[in-house]
Amino acid sequence: VELAVFALFAALALVSAIVVVSHRNPVYSVLSLVVTLVSLAALFVLLGAPFLAALQVLVYTGAILVLFLFVIMLLNVGREEASREGSGRLQKIGAVLATLLFGGLLGSLLWGRFVGFSLAPLTEETVAVRPLAAALMSRYLLPFEMTGLLLLAAVVAATVLAQRPTPRSGPGRGGRS
Amino acid sequence: VSVPVVWYLALAAALFSIGAVGALTRRNGITIFLSIELMLNSANLAIVAYARVAAERAGELAVALNGQILVLFVLAVAAAEAAVGLALFIAIYRNRRTIDLNRLTLLRW
Numbered sequence: 001v002e003l004a005v006f007a008l009f010a011a012l013a014l015v016s017a018i019v020v021v022s023h024r025n026p027v028y029s030v031l032s033l034v035v036t037l038v039s040l041a042a043l044f045v046l047l048g049a050p051f052l053a054a055l056q057v058l059v060y061t062g063a064i065l066v067l068f069l070f071v072i073m074l075l076n077v078g079r080e081e082a083s084r085e086g087s088g089r090l091q092k093i094g095a096v097l098a099t100l101l102f103g104g105l106l107g108s109l110l111w112g113r114f115v116g117f118s119l120a121p122l123t124e125e126t127v128a129v130r131p132l133a134a135a136l137m138s139r140y141l142l143p144f145e146m147t148g149l150l151l152l153a154a155v156v157a158a159t160v161l162a163q164r165p166t167p168r169s170g171p172g173r174g175g176r177s
Numbered sequence: 178v179s180v181p182v183v184w185y186l187a188l189a190a191a192l193f194s195i196g197a198v199g200a201l202t203r204r205n206g207i208t209i210f211l212s213i214e215l216m217l218n219s220a221n222l223a224i225v226a227y228a229r230v231a232a233e234r235a236g237e238l239a240v241a242l243n244g245q246i247l248v249l250f251v252l253a254v255a256a257a258e259a260a261v262g263l264a265l266f267i268a269i270y271r272n273r274r275t276i277d278l279n280r281l282t283l284l285r286w
Binding site for chain 1: 179180181182183184185186187188190191192193194195196197198199201202203205207208210211212214215218221222225226229230233238239241242243245246248249250252253254255256257258259260261263264265266267268270271276
């Protein structure tokens with residue numbers, strides 16, 4: 001059963017990943033990236049990380065990709081790019097490059113010591129979320145708080161960058177200089 | 178039947194290659210951004226798989242948590258990066274009316 005689930009979601013992830021990089025319209029790219037990320041979430045469940053799977057669905061497909069969709073529709077880039085995008089030669093070179101890179105990575109994997117290493121079946125202890133929360137709140141507390149700070153900085157930076165440029169910013173509101 | 182762990186790593190390698198080539202050959206800024214997100218996610222998959230292997234080698238389940246927490250931070254950083262990057266695209270689009278990377282040659286030497 002585990003093998004079948006893995007094969008299903010791996011194939012789904014691969015096909016939709018190829019669609020992501022090869023489709024002309026960015027809206028379809030975003031939508032197929034949603035499929036890729038959801039199947040990766042299913043693989044996270046298989047690997048015994050259900051919390052990460054939930055987080056993947058919530059943060060990536062729920063927040064980041066919706067943001068992408070907003071920006072694409074705001075900028076309206078879909079039709080403009082379609083005419084000039086992707087000559088056939090470039091795509092062929094790309095496919096050859098991808099095969100070469102994948103071959104290299106796969107070779108280094110097969111060279112390594114993980115061939116034939118099968119994971120033990122999942123148990124109740126493996127998938128428990130409570131130790132994760134405990135580690136996050138004790139041992140990794142400082143990086144956790146710094147992540148919060150980073151997100152705050154990103155929000156401020158995004159607001160400043162995407163703000164409409166004001167020609168003469170008044171004294172009360174700090175416009176972009 | 179359990180899945181050999183090298184399959185997960187091979188899948189991560191395949192997704193990474195696809196994303197890398199997409200980032201190199203496309204011209205649309207948004208699509209390049211999506212390819213980079215794909216590469217980040219393939220790295221996440223590899224990290225979780227390696228964390229499981231390390232936990233089983235050490236015979237201690239808590240070892241796998243280190244990898245999972247690393248993936249959690251990668252998710253947070255990816256969110257921040259997407260917000261700032263898309264804001265940059267909006268600012269560029271306001272000035273130049275395009276995000277075709279072949280036309281944004283202001284910094285080219």
